[in-house]
Amino acid sequence: MKRLALVALLFASLPVFAAEKYDIDPAHSAVIFSWNHFGFSNPSARFDKIEGSVQLDKADLAKSSVSVTLPLDALDTGVAKLDEHLKSPDFFDAAKYPTITFKSTKVEKAGENGLKITGDLTVHGVTKPVTLNAKVNKIGLFEMGPYKAQAAGFDAETVIKRSDFGVNKYVPNVSDEIPVRITLDAKQATK
Numbered sequence: 001m002k003r004l005a006l007v008a009l010l011f012a013s014l015p016v017f018a019a020e021k022y023d024i025d026p027a028h029s030a031v032i033f034s035w036n037h038f039g040f041s042n043p044s045a046r047f048d049k050i051e052g053s054v055q056l057d058k059a060d061l062a063k064s065s066v067s068v069t070l071p072l073d074a075l076d077t078g079v080a081k082l083d084e085h086l087k088s089p090d091f092f093d094a095a096k097y098p099t100i101t102f103k104s105t106k107v108e109k110a111g112e113n114g115l116k117i118t119g120d121l122t123v124h125g126v127t128k129p130v131t132l133n134a135k136v137n138k139i140g141l142f143e144m145g146p147y148k149a150q151a152a153g154f155d156a157e158t159v160i161k162r163s164d165f166g167v168n169k170y171v172p173n174v175s176d177e178i179p180v181r182i183t184l185d186a187k188q189a190t191k
Contacts, residue, residue, distance in 0.1 A: 019057040019064060022152055022186035026050045029184045031070060036175040045086065047100075049074035054186045056152055058139060061115060062107050066184075070100040090169045097125050105129070117156065123165040132156040132182070142187065150188035157181050 026049055034044035052068035072094035077083050087094035104119035115134040120127050134156035142151035162168065163176050 018059055019055040020150075021189040022054040022056050022150070023189050024050055024052045024054070024068065025151075025185040025187050029182075029186075031068075031180065031182050033178050033180045035178055038173045043077065043082075045075055045077040045083075047071075047074050048076050050184075053189065054152060054184075056139070056186070061136070062109055064107050065104045066102070066117065066119070067104070068102045072098055072100065091167055092124060097123075102130075110134075115154075121160065121165075123160075123162075124167050126165040128164055130158055130160060132158045152186050154184045155182065156184070 029050045030046055031050060032044055032046045034042050036042050047070045049071050050068060051071070052066065055065045057063040072087055072092050075083055075086055075092070075094075077086065086092055089096075092100075101122045102119050104117050106116075106118040108116045108118075110116045110133070113136045115132075115136065117132040117134050118129060119132075121130045134154050137153035137155060139152045140150070142149050158180050160178050160180060161176050162178050163171055168176070
């Protein structure tokens with residue numbers, strides 16, 4: 001009996017590492033946002049660089065987390081002058097605040113393939129809580145030729161109010177509420 005208790009104590013004292021690190025694949029991920037421009041059009045922009053990782057607990061997704069950094073030097077509207085204006089002090093002030101970050105604080109299941117991911121979004125030096133409505137696209141083995149890796153893919157949406165972050169130039173003629181769409185592909189980090 002003492003031996004059984006000793007073995008149980010030994011296993012109980014070992015750390016359990018259920019979550020595994022997956023690095024975001026920037027070539028297959030995108031963060032796209034859009035806005036209404038004086039009622040005439042709905043342009044959009046994307047970030048061509050996405051950095052970060054997902055701590056993925058496949059057994060219990062609610063124990064997972066995500067951390068993302070979006071460098072503003074990679075903001076791309078397809079129009080160079082508009083990119084410059086959005087990076088200027090009128091909007092993001094990229095020289096002073098070079099990145100946008102998101103760090104999850106809570107993940108909840110929402111239906112069969114859904115998640116509600118709440119976290120701290122920092123834009124323009126201001127941090128506010130936001131919730132992403134996410135969908136699990138697929139978790140499993142990614143194979144392409146000789147390359148093989150565990151992978152996870154998600155889509156998510158939210159709407160942020162840019163004036164909450166001190167980015168309020170031209171409100172309300174340029175919309176305050178900004179829809180954000182995310183598609184994320186992450187591969188298990190190599191050890």
